[in-house]
Amino acid sequence: MSRPTRWRRARALPLATLTAIAIATMLMLSVGLAYIGVTWYSAYLEESINRSLPPEAALAYTRVYEGLLPDEAGLKTLIDHLETASAAADLKVQIATLAYSLLSAVASAIIGVYLARRIARPLEDLTAAADVLGSGDFSARVAASAGSTREVESLVRTFNTLAANLERMETRLRFNNMAVAHELRTPLTVLQGGLQGILDGVFPMDRRMLADLLLQVEGLGRIVEDLRTLSLAIGQQLVMQRQRLDAAGVVAAVLSAAQPMLEAEGLTVETHLQPASVSADPSRLRQAVLALVDNARRYAAGGGWLRVETARLPDGGAVVRLLDRGPGFPEDMDAVAINPFWRGDASRSRATGGTGLGLSVVQAIAVAHGGHLTLANRPEGGAVVAIHLRPA
Incomplete structure (x- = not known):
């Protein structure tokens, strides 16, 4: 993962936090705009009232403002004028407060809609991409925007992963x-x-x-x-009856049953079977081992040698490993994993009745047991195929 991507994910805020910040910002913006507007208009009204004072009232106001004692007539005129103007000023301040509150609410709503659309834009893109995906075009992808929340970024990544998996499945199907x-x-x-x-x-x-x-x-x-x-x-119905068993015993039984056909192909079998307890379906495990032995008989008989091993893994699991001196696997190992009908020798396999599905079946059995299948080539020539099974 690149540094900009890590930084963008680190600074992305949760949706709840971003929503709370947006709401708090809108409230403060609304109150602030209303306060500024009312304060300005109050100052404007006060200045207008002062400009409308009679000369003797204005002189009395100035003397009061400067801390001096005004004359009685001027002070009376000032009080009478302020009492008359204050009633109208109060009404104007109330109207101004309502007007500025409405204006601040409208401004906050406009900004809130803009922020909400920015937050929701990735969801709109996801909806459009989901419609494209639903129409059968699995190439649809969504690009995460820089200002997305953590939940939206996670949803975008999940959607893109799902779309990529569906595209691979559709191609493989x-x-x-x-x-x-x-x-x-x-x-x-x-x-x-x-x-x-x-x-x-x-x-x-x-x-x-x-x-x-x-x-x-x-x-x-x-x-x-x-x-x-x-x-x-x-359909996850391949393994239905598990039981504790010794993988070495299952492999020994399969080799004993397959000994005649291996000898007929000229294969010398070596074994190194160590006890390894696993929880598995015995019939499916026998099927997988027999499929690998049959593959070795078909493709590696020219090497004249087959070694079968079982061992207990450090994590408590087990491995069943087959080594041969045949032609091995191609350099492009993905061709074996992707193509369920892959054959090492197509003409020979058809002549001997092979379906080409052997490795796919073995892999499916291994995965159904919570394990996996590994394929590799030996440095001295030949192939190594191993079934890894999880602990019992």
Whole structure:
């Protein structure tokens, strides 16, 4: 955060404080304007009365003002004249007080409206931006003005963050829809072509042909199941039954079940499984570990080596880590995180029935457990994939 931004946030006042200051300022301004106006008009009336005094009354007034004793006739004339003029002057002062009070109230109201509009202008901008956002244009943003209150600045930041997240989600959803259509097109095309060929008599309806078509159906089923898993994760319904378990035991069971297929690919498995107690859904944790093992079998079999580790973290959590000597991940790691259908080798994965959703499913399971998935490349070659789980 830049220094001007920190300074602007530091000096921004809360809305309640700014409102109180504005009200107090308007009150003082109104009282001050009325006082100045009435005081000036009273002095003006006094001067007018003094100018209208008869000569003998004026002389008596001057002598009184100078501390001298006036003559009796002049003093009587002065008193009579002041009694006559005071009644009219009092009425004029009352009218002037009312008039200046109204003028000060109008002036204060005009200034108050100006200040209120300055305070409310960011809210008007937010309303306009929200209308744009509601129309489907997620590029709408609001610039925080220099005189905004803390609450308005916080609201602007929250709105901009929300708009940015919606824009990213909309971009990702659009990409995912295209990716789903692309992934489903190939097996559906193969199925349609094979079935049409059988109906037309071009292909014989033998066991081999049916097995090929069944393989495409199984691939579609895996894609649908992986998409269902991701949709459950979005709805926060992926992990429903937690229990305390040892991550090392779950990983050992998965490796034991997957040993035949790993040996068939020529992978030598090393393990370093340390006890690590976590609170997790055992079926989902097995699904995540099996997905990572299956990814290693598909993409890293050429390295001939796979190491699986479990460990307890200093904060009490657990980590499940897989290391291989395969091709590793691309330099642009964002491509793996953003693209749910990312494949290390697209042609090989389709040939072996992969959906490309494996890492997305694992990440969704990790996040549903309050953890996260990390992807990295080993300096000596190969990849490191780790599931971090929070403490039990």
